[in-house]
Amino acid sequence: WAISRNRYWGTPLNIWECEGCGHLESIGSRAELAERSGNPDDAKVELHRPYIDAVTFTCPDCGKTMKRVPEVIDCWFDSGAMPFAQHHYPFENQELFKQQFPAQFISEAVDQTRGWFHSLMAESTLLFNKAPYENVIVLGHVQDENGQKMSKSKGNAVDPFDALATYGADAIRWYFYINSAPWLPNRFHGKAVQEGQRKFLGTLWNTYAFFVLYANIDGFDASKYTLEYDKLPVMDKWLLSKLNSLITEVDTDLENYKIPETARALDDFVDQMSNWYVRRSRERFWAKGMEQDKINAYMTLYTALVTVAKLAAPMIPFMTEDIYRNLVCANDPSAPESVHLCDFPVANPAYVDKQLEEDMEEVLKIVVMGRAARNTANIKNRQPIGTMFVKAEKALSDFYQEIIEEELNVKEVKFTDDVREFTTYTFKPQLKTVGPKYGKQLGGIKEYLANVDGNEAMDKLNAGENLVFDVNGTEVSLSLDDVLVEMSQKEGYMSEADNTVTVVLDCNLSEELVEEGFAAEIISKIQTMRKDSGFEVMDHIKVGIAGNDKLAAIAAKNEKAIADKVLADSIDKDAVYANSKEWNVNGEKVTISVEKQ
Ligand SMILES: [Zn+2]
Numbered sequence: 333w334a335i336s337r338n339r340y341w342g343t344p345l346n347i348w349e350c351e352g353c354g355h356l357e358s359i360g361s362r363a364e365l366a367e368r369s370g371n372p373d374d375a376k377v378e379l380h381r382p383y384i385d386a387v388t389f390t391c392p393d394c395g396k397t398m399k400r401v402p403e404v405i406d407c408w409f410d411s412g413a414m415p416f417a418q419h420h421y422p423f424e425n426q427e428l429f430k431q432q433f434p435a436q437f438i439s440e441a442v443d444q445t446r447g448w449f450h451s452l453m454a455e456s457t458l459l460f461n462k463a464p465y466e467n468v469i470v471l472g473h474v475q476d477e478n479g480q481k482m483s484k485s486k487g488n489a490v491d492p493f494d495a496l497a498t499y500g501a502d503a504i505r506w507y508f509y510i511n512s513a514p515w516l517p518n519r520f521h522g523k524a525v526q527e528g529q530r531k532f533l534g535t536l537w538n539t540y541a542f543f544v545l546y547a548n549i550d551g552f553d554a555s556k557y558t559l560e561y562d563k564l565p566v567m568d569k570w571l572l573s574k575l576n577s578l579i580t581e582v583d584t585d586l587e588n589y590k591i592p593e594t595a596r597a598l599d600d601f602v603d604q605m606s607n608w609y610v611r612r613s614r615e616r617f618w619a620k621g622m623e624q625d626k627i628n629a630y631m632t633l634y635t636a637l638v639t640v641a642k643l644a645a646p647m648i649p650f651m652t653e654d655i656y657r658n659l660v661c662a663n664d665p666s667a668p669e670s671v672h673l674c675d676f677p678v679a680n681p682a683y684v685d686k687q688l689e690e691d692m693e694e695v696l697k698i699v700v701m702g703r704a705a706r707n708t709a710n711i712k713n714r715q716p717i718g719t720m721f722v723k724a725e726k727a728l729s730d731f732y733q734e735i736i737e738e739e740l741n742v743k744e745v746k747f748t749d750d751v752r753e754f755t756t757y758t759f760k761p762q763l764k765t766v767g768p769k770y771g772k773q774l775g776g777i778k779e780y781l782a783n784v785d786g787n788e789a790m791d792k793l794n795a796g797e798n799l800v801f802d803v804n805g806t807e808v809s810l811s812l813d814d815v816l817v818e819m820s821q822k823e824g825y826m827s828e829a830d831n832t833v834t835v836v837l838d839c840n841l842s843e844e845l846v847e848e849g850f851a852a853e854i855i856s857k858i859q860t861m862r863k864d865s866g867f868e869v870m871d872h873i874k875v876g877i878a879g880n881d882k883l884a885a886i887a888a889k890n891e892k893a894i895a896d897k898v899l900a901d902s903i904d905k906d907a908v909y910a911n912s913k914e915w916n917v918n919g920e921k922v923t924i925s926v927e928k929q
Pocket of ligand 1 (some may be wrong): 350351352353354355391392393394395396
């Protein structure tokens with residue numbers, strides 16, 4: 333490290349050289365300088381040029397004059413002296429220095445590898461034979477959306493203040509946390525920032541807004557209640573279990589500088605809190621009065637929101653502060669006045685129920701697959717389905733089965749070890765491997781595979797055996813690598829599978845199910861018309877069904893079920909009331925009308 337620089341401004345190099353014999357000396361303090369020059373004023377000398385250069389003294393070897401060399405010290409030397417120089421150590425603050433040295437972590441971008449990271453390390457090793465920091469978070473550079481270096485001349489640079497004004501500080505911070513490990517280069521573009529804004533910040537804010545909306549309607553004050561764990565239903569216990577597992581995960585990840593992992597854990601939790609817990613618990617908040625079940629729902633969601641605010645506060649300081657201050661400080665003047673003054677949450681192991689978390693995870697997986705199967709079969713969610721078969725590692729209890737049935741609008745979920753009745757496999761030769769081996773037999777191989785018992789063949793291949801057969805006198809032997817496998821289903825069934833779970837929807841709709849589907853569609857259309865007509869939630873109406881005898885008959889048959897849902901006093905065949913509209917209901921044209929009573 334050539335630490336001298338030919339500059340005027342900077343820390344003067346503390347080396348004096350004899351103009352006669354070239355003798356060199358390094359001076360360690362002002363006191364030493366005054367002692368050598370014999371001038372007591374030099375103990376107070378300004379240590380910069382030109383003042384310091386006026387101090388000279390006699391050479392001990394030849395008696396000529398010793399003068400400071402003209403160079404200053406490389407400014408990286410000053411940066412590297414930060415740990416001790418900031419405290420004027422060792423002249424002062426010895427205890428303070430000991431408390432703070434070495435640092436737990438330092439962070440700068442990758443260009444500091446040969447700069448600050450190095451100069452700190454070099455000086456600390458020289459002086460203390462010890463690293464001055466325990467961890468280095470090396471940040472990758474921010475690039476443009478095509479992975480190019482940002483530069484003013486290319487015109488692809490983003491002004492950080494414009495970006496902050498456009499997207500907000502929380503959204504930009506969040507993008508950098510969740511996008512990739514901090515040491516990788518980050519491609520910065522608005523769309524990606526907005527995606528995180530929508531997915532995480534938006535979902536968190538909407539969940540919070542949902543809570544506030546109903547808490548205000550009910551005048552709910554969380555500081556007047558306590559969370560009574562033993563009284564909670566399974567959904568609440570599930571959210572609290574996930575929450576306490578999240579606390580441990582976030583704490584451990586942050587402790588280990590795992591930044592994107594932390595962000596993803598928060599993102600997943602907020603997604604499940606909103607799209608599973610709140611969605612499935614919504615009606616509990618709509619209930620009249622303040623029964624125990626409603627208190628449970630409020631206190632569970634309140635606990636989750638406040639805890640998430642504290643967990644996410646280091647990453648999205650502004651939104652979490654808003655949430656915390658409104659949820660906590662507004663009701664509790666004794667609480668810390670900022671989320672950033674709160675203690676970091678500590679997990680309560682008594683709330684963690686891993687079995688419950690696993691079971692619900694399976695429910696969620698089955699529901700996602702069931703929805704996919706419904707989509708492929710092109711059956712709307714409002715159309716009830718009779719049976720869904722599920723093959724999974726273990727069968728879930730009735731409680732979870734009912735959740736699945738409700739979510740997927742299926743009358744019955746049946747766990748089974750065997751879904752072969754509904755699914756089979758089809759095979760085609762993998763030309764890359766089969767071609768070179770059995771080029772001439774290819775036609776025969778295709779024919780054999782087209783006629784093979786799919787389930788039986790798949791069992792063999794899965795067990796590591798080959799399919800062995802004869803084509804025109806040549807023995808053919810195919811392994812799993814030699815075939816392209818596709819799962820297919822029996823007519824009238826639709827399946828979806830991964831490594832552990834298979835779901836099979838029975839898409840054969842009985843007349844009853846079809847009628848129920850029509851009734852559900854009619855209800856949905858009437859609800860839409862109520863809204864479009866500007867009726868209040870409590871307004872009673874009359875309904876007309878005209879121009880379609882089939883639907884009129886279905887409406888008559890299901891009159892009570894429909895009337896209860898849409899608050900109708902009557903459903904009248906062939907009547908056309910004030911607000912009418914022609915609809916296509918599952919292929920049936922019908923005029924539906926509504927009027928306030
Ligand atoms: Zn000399």
